[in-house]
Amino acid sequence: ATLDDVKARGNLNCGVSTGLTGFSAPDANGVWQGFDVAVCRAVAAAVLGDPMAVEFVPTTGQTRFTALASGEIDMLARNTTWTFSRDNDLKFEFVGVNYYDGQGFMIPKELGVSSAKELDGATVCIQTGTTTELNLADFFRVNNISYEPVPIETNAEAQQQYLAGACDVYTTDASGLAATRASFEAPGDHVILPEIISKEPLGPLVRHGDNEWGDIVRWTLNALIAAEEYGVTSANIGELASAPGNNPEINRLLGTEGELGAMIGLEADWAQKAIMANGNYGEIFEKNIGENTPIGLSRGLNAQWTDGGLMYSPPFR
């Protein structure tokens, strides 16, 4: 089973994107950083007790599924949209959603476009190898307007093409648009159109058939989300863990009460370690892509359900 393999190996093989601003990228020291990376670290911390015991395997849009199917990686935490066919036809198991995204459009302000419906005849830069091009084709077909797709392999090229005016519009997931815009010299000259033409729930996935492992990854993600909900942060977790409080849910989450850890074959303090790795979901968000980072994404749909968002962890009991 995957869990045993990971334990025997002593590290987690986690597939990430070869580079997506805010989600996964190596820093100057070669340490991978980002929103997706944090999920991997949390799982590693939960399973092995060491958030650094992760071997990051960069994957492209083309190679990611094969890498997972062949067992080269234990889990894939790469902006991958959860779709019916990927779940069933490709035989994977999405364990949850760590970011609710949607495909949007970015366009220079000076073109004076305020709605995607006005894009008739526009040249659209898209990143290939994802669901993006399918959504785009559907959107324009349904609205019966024409467009000229310019497929681009990497974000860097797309950015360069867009800035040079080789395409009028750049479309990719809204988070990517925000990240791209943040890197412009004059971000204010570009607007992201209000239309979000697709649902892109991004989440980690594992192979079909190894449900124990799937559960571990699923509940690690849930633990991060729940921790935010309960106000467990990396700052107060030590305190909360050493002295069990009066919130039984927190106690169960942190392993001070109940046997949840044993049920998924981990130590009792697995969630505690997972949260300590990078903080809770909110902290991870703020640190990597939140409003105080250059990328500056607002929580939006990714806020806790209590705040009107969609982040909702099933109960720990």
Added chain:
Amino acid sequence: MTTMTDPPGRGFRLSQLIYDTRYRSMTIQVVAMILLMLLFSWLVSNTIHNLQNLGKDFDFGFLSQPSGYDINQRLIDYNSQSTHGRAALVGIINTVLVAFLGCALATILGVIAGVLRLSNNWLVSRLMAVYVEGFRNVPLLLWIVLIFALMTESTPAPSAFRGENPDSTMLFDVFAITNRGVYIPAIHFGTPFFDNGFFNWLLVLIVLGASIFGIQRLRHWATEKQEATGARPTTWYFILGLLVIPTAILMVLMGAFWDIPSLQGFNFGGGIHLRNSLIALWLALSLYTGAFIAEIVRGGILAVSKGQTEAAYALGLRPGTTMNLVILPQAMRVIIPPLISQFLNLTKNSSLAIAVGYMDVRSTLGGITINQTGRELEGMLLLGLFYLVLSLLISGAMNIYNASVKLKER
């Protein structure tokens, strides 16, 4: 003839399988064959097993399912509701197109650079050396990306053509060079003979072909005249007339009119759009391969010994005539075989189209289709087969040519 080298009477011995030249080769081949078969069956059984484990099958049915994605550059009808098979076909045509254009331009560039590199102008020959070495020693992928970016950076966006006093204007009012590609006028027919546009163009092609045939006859006649009288009659205006007039008449009859590109909405509309991805890939492939061809051409010309030039000069032939009649025909024999293998390389390298988003067969069948359907095995197999067939066709042509120009020796 009978083999009598073995003494009769002694029967077959097992050791002969190894020590007798007649059986030995059989033994080795049979063993090799068996090993090979074993290897193959091992691979195949592994594949079957693995497919089973993954719950997949081996099925080309996906080719007839709708693809769901759009392709910007297509020479045949296609939309996102067409099948994956059709998408593959669009890709194949695009691959062939860029390979063909690339081979043509690379040859031209290579010949020019190769000849100029031998120029006695120091500056020019140095410059060509820089070109050749620069392109040969940097990965093609980098060049493709760089040229693509350079083209977008150095040409104006369509928006620059807009407004009262636009930053850019169209070349001769008919060509628009933008960072999305080059827009050139197209010809449309107002009173076409056939409803299907294809047949109209076919008709034009036929007439054009007939004109070219006429020109061939004319030139043949001129050659005969030259052989008879020594002087070659001036024929270029006949040739020009023959080339232009019949086609022009046909076009007028069909009510041909220019469709000149003009700014419409976000983009230029009308005319023919040569996309930047095509141009960049085309240029990069041509420049890169051209650098190799330049070396081949240079080598070919150098291989024709200096004595040949001198002999031609001594006979009073002018340098131009010498080049055409003496040097090039000989250099050709040296140049063509490696040239063809460069064509092969270019064709294979066109699979890097992915870097600029040119939708060749690697990007459609081998890219998006595989990605959307998860049919890696089938897709890669088809892709490999396509390239293999293309390569074999090209190298087959090379062998025929080689055989036909072989120098007669004693």
Added chain:
Amino acid sequence: MQQQATETVDRSQMQVSDEVAIQITKMNKWYGSFHVLRDIDLTVHRGERIVVAGPSGSGKSTMIRCINRLEEHQAGQIIVDGTELGSDLKNIDKIRSEVGMVFQHFNLFPHLTILENCTLAPIWVRKIPKKEAEATAMHFLEKVKIPEQANKYPGQLSGGQQQRVAIARSLCMKPRIMLFDEPTSALDPEMIKEVLDTMVSLAEEGMTMICVTHEMGFAQAVANRVIFMDAGQIVEQNEPNAFFNNPQHERTKLFLSQILGH
């Protein structure tokens, strides 16, 4: 050496006119800073047959290559048939089509048949109709005794045959002067004779010839002047008998003793 071949030459038939065919005055040439030809003075009259001899590297080839501008001279004057060789392209073309040249390594065009080799220049330079050019070519091929090879390619011929084709090719341009640069030195002994025979018959017809060669038998039999070069200059010249039997200059003596003692 092939003296037997040339013994039959009837020298009295070979006439020399007063007309000057080539006039070289104070010609100098450098390769870089190396002074290859130094103050060459030479007058060749129409009908003269001149043999140039000299040690290797003495500049013999360079000198005759200057005469049809395969090499450029840097100082002095070369007048061929009344036309001065300068940088004027027209003059160069004119002279080249009047001066035939035969090389050591034949330099036939391997991609053309023998006949095409011979008709190429007449057709393209002299603008002669093909039929006519072919007739001329066949005439000269017969003269060099290989008409039957006309449709073969050079690669299919022996060295001697190739050299004879090279001579025929030059003759097809109806040159008034022929230059030979060691025409026999790349040939096997049996083949030398056939080429020399051809050259002798040319001489008998009164062709003006300058011939760089080491075939002293040929020189004695055919030449009416032998020029000896060394270190880029003409050291001695004389009519053959005097030259061979009574050399004056030290270097000539040394050279002859080596060549003949061989």
Added chain:
Amino acid sequence: MQQQATETVDRSQMQVSDEVAIQITKMNKWYGSFHVLRDIDLTVHRGERIVVAGPSGSGKSTMIRCINRLEEHQAGQIIVDGTELGSDLKNIDKIRSEVGMVFQHFNLFPHLTILENCTLAPIWVRKIPKKEAEATAMHFLEKVKIPEQANKYPGQLSGGQQQRVAIARSLCMKPRIMLFDEPTSALDPEMIKEVLDTMVSLAEEGMTMICVTHEMGFAQAVANRVIFMDAGQIVEQNEPNAFFNNPQHERTKLFLSQILGH
């Protein structure tokens, strides 16, 4: 021709035994459909020195190459030293290591020193210890008078020296029969003598030799039989004096007149 070299040979020393070294019966060979060797019959006794002559293309080389199976014959029998040459690899190996061969173009191994050239086969085929092989090699190199070159590479030697090394290399395998295929025809005249001398001394020691050569002086002095081939068959054979002075067959006469008149 190098007759002076071979005049000193003392023919009485060269003994011919009754033992048969090579027995060729009705041997035939085709290249494709071209019949190169036709019904060759030849018996060579131990100690015999046979010279094979004949016009170019007559199949001389092919015949001796058949003897150590560099070419395969298609019909007939070749028995060398009692072993029949067939498709049995062991026999082929056995015969090859007993028959030495010297080629026209030496075919020394340019990447090995002279000594290594000589020790290679003894070490790898005969499995002789390296020391011993080197001693033998030096012995034979001394015999061919170039021991001082042992550590040079073939490229550094003259043609004659190279050919002598090639002979020494063959001898190091202690062959009982030596085949020579025009060993001197790629050499300059000065070098021919030194190689012939080596061969003569070999002959004096009683080596069985078959030698394709045009050196008639050598044939006259050393051979005890001359075989004349034409068009793939043995046309005439005789002892040298009779062969040269009194050829019987028309072709032989023609051939000898060409060769000797040369």
Added chain:
Amino acid sequence: MSEVHAQTVAYVRDSMVEQREPPLSQSGAYKWIHENLLSSWVNVLLTIVSLWVIWVALSHVIPWAALGIWSADSLAQCREIRDEIYGAGASVACWAVISERWNQLLFGFYPPELYWRPVLAFVVFLAAIAPVLFASLPRKMLWGSVVAPFALFWLIWGGSIWMPVAVALGFVLGWAVLRFAGPAIGALGGVVLAIVVPVLYWLFLAGPLAGGLAAALPIGLEPVGSNDIGGFMLATIIGVSGIILSLPLGIVLALGRQSDLFIINKCSVIFIEVIRGVPLIVWLFTASLLLNYFLPPGTNFDLMLRVIIMVTLFSSAYIAEVVRGGLAALPKGQYEAADALGLDYWKSMRLIILPQALKISIPGIVNTFIGLFKDTTLVVFIGLLDPIGLSNAIRASTEWNGIYWELFVFIGLCFFVFCFSMGRYSLFLEKKLRREHR
């Protein structure tokens, strides 16, 4: 008309003309310029055009590159500094990305404190390849070349020293079988046995042996995973191991293609043509997407290893053609002489033919290597972080998001320097070989 000797002026030179300097117009800068730049109007035109081209290129690139900013933490900071110094919007390079990330471009994520290992490995590699490339070095050094691959492997990936030693032992075993058992059972049998025994050893014995030794005597370096290897180091490793590993296979294929055994010949031809007929990128996708299908269920190894296997197969087809050229260039006499001395096929190949053929092939092999080295950039499409892949990853970091040309220029320059010098070397070698053959 006059008689033969009428004009013959007998002439003897009394004083020899001394060597003179050429006239001024014929030497020096004037002549050089005249001849090389202005000899005809076409030439003048060409000169002007060339000067214009050079001017256009340099006037854009030089200021951009030379004024570039070398120290900054991020693109934004770079832009601030630029605005300060040159005013807003000036076009200057931001080389800071190189000065901050050059080590990643060269070594990938290899731990910086261990950089000495790849560097040392590179030096060892140069030392090992030197005796192969430069014939003047003592032949004894070739033994070093034989051992080097194992040392290189150990240096780069680290881990226990006993693993490479155990693997190397397999080769020794094969050699020993060939040497000692070969004579007893015949050449062919020897060869077969020399292949079978080591393979069995590697399959069943090598692992436990290495494990045992490691337990008994733990010597080792800190292991570094393939995932940490990237940048030019990755390109070099793939290129070098591709070429070196493909040599044996390439030689076998070349021999196969020369063989007159029908099946073997045809198999080699088919293999070579199929490999060469399909683009490398397709093979790389095969390595990354399909190789797992072909191997027994559950086998799973490193993508880098898979790529090396694929690249090895790929380059073996090209090497085979190069070696075939070398084999064909050998005069037939060498084969015949070896036969005549009684050497069997394998011995004559090993001792006579291959040493010479390979020597002739070295320039071709070097050229193949250059091509392969350039082609390693394609691994970016399957997610390996080669220099180009790393440049994408660097751009994905928030600091450097948006930077473009500088990374490409740096990578291009590195490739150029490397490939150009290799190319010069192979040219030098070709010339030398041609000289030696004259």
